[in-house]
Amino acid sequence: MKTVPPDTTQPPVPASTSGDTATTATPGAPTGADADALAAMLGIELAAGELYRAAGDAGATTGNPDLFAVIGDSHDAYAESLAALVGLPVSGSIDAAFVDARRPDFESSDVAAVADAGYVLESELVRTYTELVGSVANVDAASLAASILIVESRHCTIMADLAGRGNDLTALLDNDATPLDVAGEPGS
């Protein structure tokens, strides 16, 4: 069977248009607390991309292709999708405080050390998105968050291996991170 390269640039279209199941989803763009939470995630995704670039600039590379660059680009793509959903510009939306707090962990030529920091970051992102999926009223927001976290979950496994824990199934499989504190109360 012929293999068609996947369209990797856009999130999948949510199934909410199937019409086969009843839903209490809120239509339209996210508003209120949902929008605040997604805006916070936008800032953090931009920060994540910046942190992986800082690692690259410090000399931490994983070969060809460079995994930190690939994952950093993915975080930029997530930020663009979040920005489009909530109607915010990407430029100027980065969470600078988040970058400043974590930069020392990423600004290193030590691949394992950067992977350790990446493991923590990706794990926290997955847990945060998981909470969001269970709390936002907007189904498109929930679907986008799901499509992001399922790949960031894979980032976790890669980071565990890069950090030298490739033989530790617990590190490869489990996520006991604490969700990030994003703005807004759930459900509006």
Add this chain to the structure above:
Amino acid sequence: MSNLWVPAFSRRALLRYGGVASLGALVAACGDRGGDETPGRVGAAPTATDRPTGEVNDVILLRTAQSLEYTAIDVYGTFEDEGLVDAAFTEAFAAFVDDHQEHADTLGGLITAAGGDEFACPNPWIMSRAVGPILDNILGDEAQDIPVSDNPQRDAVATALAFENLAGATYQALVASLAERELRGEVVRIAAEEARHASVIALLATGVPKAYVSPVLAPPETPETSGETGTTTAATEDPATAGRPTAYVLTDRFGSLAAATLAVGKPNEAGTRFSATLETPAENSFIYEQMTCAAAGS
């Protein structure tokens, strides 16, 4: 490993005879020519059935998801029973089975809390339409003139990977379908775990760092020094992973809901192998509220 679904005899026999009702209908149709006006059927294709009807609600979706967990447990169990688990995957597969049971138990609680009944057994439609043919082509089937696979362990790994990816995609798709937002959070947690299962399989199958990212997602910046283009060649194959399928942790930037094709079995004279298309559950494979494990033959 605990499994609430206990087969009366071997899993493979159940897969073969699970369609006994369909075969019985075929025999009856070939009997008294004067009485039965059902059109005759040729071959071993399952009897066509009307697509189930009814509102698809959260209980049905959760029961379907639970059936997938038991399907995964059954598939891994067959691999173990038939000696198909490469030593490198033993610990991981055992951990996956434990996780799938935990997922099934979690879903059981959610189903009950939503007022439904658990479906604590494999998905009958997927077992008959996908798992059965896949296993036949891995293990061989004399009755269907299907030879044993040229590399059953390779195919077991590829099948496990395909089902873990399918499971992750299924839960991701459920997020948009479930009415209760709390349930979305519950199922997406499981999606993340299935994605990590698939990631571990890719790491073990392909080796690191090659397994990290697909060249389709992130092409190398310079051409391979071997001068070859496209996919892996034998000249660059790692002996430690020889004979295993090539798989990658990262194949897309966003979680994909697209159907996946799984190729298993011994190549035929034309060089092609049996292929199965795996898609997230839809109307034919939903576990509707009137369905029971007993009625499904489990």
